[in-house]
């Protein structure tokens with residue numbers, strides 16, 4: 001099995017963390033996003049979308065981080081994607097929530113503009129988008145803090161699920177733009193819980209380096 005990915009990619013890290021925790025025998029193939037490796041003809045021949053992550057397992061060619069997580073968890077009979085139908089659809093619900101509401105308001109509107117990720121829109125519109133996101137993202141952060149994580153250690157109960165791996169990566173984008181999570185104590189406790197897992201350090205090393213660089217640039221400015 002091969003995973004095409006880049007540790008600087010938000011959607012690659014959840015899978016790398018899951019693979020590390022499960023000790024899965026997966027060949028990691030780095031597609032260097034900063035060098036434009038996702039547009040290299042040999043990679044486009046594998047994944048015409050030109051994005052990572054992408055999994056190849058025999059005849060199976062699979063994109064989309066959520067689908068890859070589900071596949072790996074089912075294949076390994078991991079409790080991170082429970083077999084009980086009600087428990088399973090709650091994990092699906094959390095994954096969809098992160099990929100839509102949370103990603104749109106928090107990642108796309110708040111974090112990406114502050115990170116300089118090109119949206120291809122004029123600066124004035126981008127500033128409006130960011131302001132809108134800053135105003136409305138707390139709605140979803142409150143849901144996370146006061147409902148999803150209010151009385152349980154993980155997003156879908158007492159056990160970690162694949163939604164936690166995915167959600168962590170999205171939430172931590174906030175650290176890259178110095179987002180203030182202090183109004184959300186349950187969310188902060190969950191972040192700390194996830195970061196205390198041994199798999200966190202190797203998986204997020206490249207990301208943490210980016211944070212350190214971003215802070216250095218802010219201090220120098």
Ligand SMILES: N[C@@H](CCC(=O)N[C@@H](CS)C(=O)NCC(=O)O)C(=O)O
Pocket residue numbers: 008009010011012033038050051052053063064065066
């Ligand atoms: N919905 C996809 C999104 C994947 C995605 O956007 N990957 C980014 C990195 S986080 C990428 O490869 N970007 C390269 C590009 O757009 O050129 C998933 O969840 O896997």
